[in-house]
Amino acid sequence: xxxxxxxxxxxxxxxxxxxxxxxxxxxxxxxxxxxxxxxxxxxxxxxxxxxxxxxxxxxxxxxxxxxxxxxxxxxxxxxxxxxxxxxxxxxxxxxxxxxxxxxxxxxxxxxxxxxxxxxxxxxxxxxxxxxxxxxxxxxxxxxxxxxxxxxxxxxxxxxxxxxxxxxxxxxxxxxxxxxxxxxxxxxxxxxxxxxxxxxx
Amino acid sequence: xxxxxxxxxxxxxxxxxxxxxxxxxxxxxxxxxxxxxxxxxxxxxxxxxxxxxxxxxxxxxxxxxxxxxxxxxxxxxxxxxxxxxxxxxxxxxxxxxxxxxxxxxxxxxxxxxxxxxxxxxxxxxxxxxxxxxxxxxxxxxxxxxxxxxxxxxxxxxxxxxxxxxxxxxxxxxxxxxxxxxxxxxxxxxxxxxxxxxxxxxxxxxxxxxxxxxxxxxxxxxxxxxxxxxxxxxxxxxxxxxxxxxxxxxxxxxxxxxxxxxxxxxxxxxxxxxxxxxxxxxxxxxxxxxxxxxxxxxxxxxxxxxxxxxxxxxxxxxxxxxxxxxxxxxxxxxxxxxxxxxxxxxxxxxxxxxxxxxxxxxxxxxxxxxxxxxxxxxxxxxxxxxxxxxxxxxxxxxxxxxxxxxxxxxxxxxxxxxxxxxxxxxxxxxxxxxxxxxxxxxxxxxxxxxxxxxxxxxxxxxxxxxxxxxxxxxxxxxxxxxxxxxxxxxxxxxxxxxxxxxxxxxxxxxxxxxxxxxxxxxxxxxxxx
Ligand SMILES: [Cu+2]
Numbered sequence: 001x002x003x004x005x006x007x008x009x010x011x012x013x014x015x016x017x018x019x020x021x022x023x024x025x026x027x028x029x030x031x032x033x034x035x036x037x038x039x040x041x042x043x044x045x046x047x048x049x050x051x052x053x054x055x056x057x058x059x060x061x062x063x064x065x066x067x068x069x070x071x072x073x074x075x076x077x078x079x080x081x082x083x084x085x086x087x088x089x090x091x092x093x094x095x096x097x098x099x100x101x102x103x104x105x106x107x108x109x110x111x112x113x114x115x116x117x118x119x120x121x122x123x124x125x126x127x128x129x130x131x132x133x134x135x136x137x138x139x140x141x142x143x144x145x146x147x148x149x150x151x152x153x154x155x156x157x158x159x160x161x162x163x164x165x166x167x168x169x170x171x172x173x174x175x176x177x178x179x180x181x182x183x184x185x186x187x188x189x190x191x192x193x194x195x196x197x198x199x200x
Numbered sequence: 201x202x203x204x205x206x207x208x209x210x211x212x213x214x215x216x217x218x219x220x221x222x223x224x225x226x227x228x229x230x231x232x233x234x235x236x237x238x239x240x241x242x243x244x245x246x247x248x249x250x251x252x253x254x255x256x257x258x259x260x261x262x263x264x265x266x267x268x269x270x271x272x273x274x275x276x277x278x279x280x281x282x283x284x285x286x287x288x289x290x291x292x293x294x295x296x297x298x299x300x301x302x303x304x305x306x307x308x309x310x311x312x313x314x315x316x317x318x319x320x321x322x323x324x325x326x327x328x329x330x331x332x333x334x335x336x337x338x339x340x341x342x343x344x345x346x347x348x349x350x351x352x353x354x355x356x357x358x359x360x361x362x363x364x365x366x367x368x369x370x371x372x373x374x375x376x377x378x379x380x381x382x383x384x385x386x387x388x389x390x391x392x393x394x395x396x397x398x399x400x401x402x403x404x405x406x407x408x409x410x411x412x413x414x415x416x417x418x419x420x421x422x423x424x425x426x427x428x429x430x431x432x433x434x435x436x437x438x439x440x441x442x443x444x445x446x447x448x449x450x451x452x453x454x455x456x457x458x459x460x461x462x463x464x465x466x467x468x469x470x471x472x473x474x475x476x477x478x479x480x481x482x483x484x485x486x487x488x489x490x491x492x493x494x495x496x497x498x499x500x501x502x503x504x505x506x507x508x509x510x511x512x513x514x515x516x517x518x519x520x521x522x523x524x525x526x527x528x529x530x531x532x533x534x535x536x537x538x539x540x541x542x543x544x545x546x547x548x549x550x551x552x553x554x555x556x557x558x559x560x561x562x563x564x565x566x567x568x569x570x571x572x573x574x575x576x577x578x579x580x581x582x583x584x585x586x587x588x589x590x591x592x593x594x595x596x597x598x599x600x601x602x603x604x605x606x607x608x609x610x611x612x613x614x615x616x617x618x619x620x621x622x623x624x625x626x627x628x629x630x631x632x633x634x635x636x637x638x639x640x641x642x643x644x645x646x647x648x649x650x651x652x653x654x655x656x657x658x659x660x661x662x663x664x665x666x667x668x669x670x671x672x673x674x675x676x677x678x679x680x681x682x683x684x685x686x687x688x689x690x691x692x693x694x695x696x697x698x699x700x701x702x703x704x705x706x707x708x709x710x711x712x713x714x715x716x717x718x719x720x721x722x723x724x725x726x727x728x
Binding site for chain 1: 310353374386412419432438439440441443449450
């Protein structure tokens with residue numbers, strides 16, 4: 001048995017170290033990529049309306065034409081997450097609107113517990129594609145909603161449908177799920193939220 | 201004992217057998233580590249198999265008889281995790297450790313000390329995972345796919361242990377994969393060009409790249425579950441602005457390449473065995489290499505075929521449907537090549553060949569049901585039914601596991617220096633073949649009829665078929681004890697194996713004595 005040339009041995013060692021470094025870079029890169037998927041997904045959903053995302057920001061109440069030739073049925077669904085002790089419902093179950101026409105719908109919420117709570121409503125639209133054309137000029141879902149023990153409130157939601165909404169959409173459903181955010185909110189934040197006048 | 205392969209080359213004669221347990225704890229020898237991996241994976245195969253027996257015993261009759269639903273959920277979850285991360289993947293890593301250096305004419309793996317680590321952290325990962333089953337509140341019960349919010353809001357207190365064990369398994373796999381890549385890229389014998397490498401080396405090289413690409417993504421998913429559950433983040437919690445569907449995207453971005461991680465090395469094994477027992481060269485070697493690469497590349501573009509029912513836009517469903525179907529083309533090339541290799545060959549049917557042929561047939565059946573599942577509109581019916589269970593057990597049990605059995609029979613003479621008992625091997629094969637089909641084939645029918653997976657009870661009309669399936673499961677489980685018997689018998693003695701026990705076999709591993717000495721190819725062989 002002859003010993004291998006020591007020179008080739010050291011070059012192999014150096015080669016190995018270099019290859020390992022490169023592969024570790026791939027590993028670290030893919031780990032970063034996994035986390036980058038979170039913001040990427042966010043952006044992707046906002047652009048495509050994928051997964052029923054709505055534009056969750058105030059739309060400009062700009063001048064626009066109203067297309068009276070079409071009428072779209074907008075339905076409202078409310079849900080309470082995981083047995084949260086609130087009552088939460090829309091004042092009307094559905095409205096019929098022309099694209100471009102502005103409507104206001106009130107949502108009723110009541111805190112059935114004996115302690116102050118903070119809630120967040122999260123919207124979702126079906127079909128997902130319609131989410132891109134639903135513009136909210138005012139919505140309780142833009143902020144967290146504080147509600148003192150046992151009190152009730154009416155929360156407005158003002159919206160219009162973009163006149164460019166695809167022709168095949170005749171009905172769209174806007175669903176709100178109410179989440180209990182009390183545990184996630186600092187006590188002083190709860191107090192300051194309560195100081196803010198709620199819409200009546 | 202010396203720690204680096206480089207030192208061993210000079211005075212290996214003094215270092216042969218440090219005795220006792222320390223020999224196995226500190227070994228850096230690729231053959232010993234390969235054996236450790238293989239034994240570990242076989243033990244895990246029996247552990248995961250016992251869990252499958254619990255599942256099938258509960259499903260033997262409708263109604264709840266033996267176990268609580270919560271325990272049933274733990275069994276389905278941990279069965280999946282143990283089989284995927286404990287049985288199939290370590291078995292392939294074990295085969296890679298044993299065979300890749302022998303096949304490319306290298307003295308050892310490139311990074312022997314890391315090799316030791318990547319094996320020895322595995323038992324701890326599984327001790328943690330299996331230990332969590334005995335904790336208050338039980339072990340993981342959310343399915344091996346650990347979808348949020350099942351794994352976050354609704355998971356048991358032991359979830360941190362689950363995440364920790366997944367991380368260790370991931371680190372082990374990544375280290376193993378890095379070792380394979382470095383070995384194949386830098387340690388080939390002179391003249392062993394890439395296009396001369398055996399298919400097993402090729403498929404493992406591509407698998408290793410898949411591993412380093414997607415195991416970190418699995419680690420991300422597990423980490424996010426951990427922080428969502430324990431540290432108040434909201435990656436998957438809609439209340440905090442997250443999205444539970446995001447979990448599925450991240451998980452399946454790992455999950456689909458993962459299924460190829462569990463099948464590509466099988467392709468390599470079968471591509472070694474079929475030519476050997478057909479006494480012909482592998483048909484279409486280079487097309488095999490390119491097909492493997494194509495499958496690996498496409499595997500990154502199809503993940504959402506697991507999510508057709510989550511409410512994706514139609515455009516996305518169509519894209520993922522066609523991308524998935526596209527994979528059947530390179531896979532078809534492979535099946536065609538195996539059949540063409542057998543065509544007019546002088547075939548003999550020793551146990552490795554029997555398992556390899558069964559692999560080709562049964563894997564193809566699993567591939568066809570996969571094609572059915574790929575069709576978006578049809579998938580709405582099949583989704584989460586026993587049809588899916590039938591599909592992935594055809595590709596993973598009669599696919600991956602059968603190929604591992606084939607590999608074990610094929611290389612046992614090289615590993616032990618003895619021929620295994622051919623009669624017992626055939627008994628093992630025929631018992632496994634019949635029982636695996638009794639076990640999994642009827643699942644297609646109950647699945648199409650609407651029986652959901654992961655539920656400990658079912659509607660009465662499924663009773664007869666479930667009884668048959670359970671009989672098949674018990675028979676398949678018992679058949680594997682024959683295999684254990686064969687291996688132990690072969691390790692302890694038997695007819696002496698020649699250097700090359702299979703007439704038609706090719707490759708450098710058959711140019712060294714049987715059993716393979718602890719150190720081989722210290723002087724690189726010349727490859728023409
Ligand atoms: Cu897949």
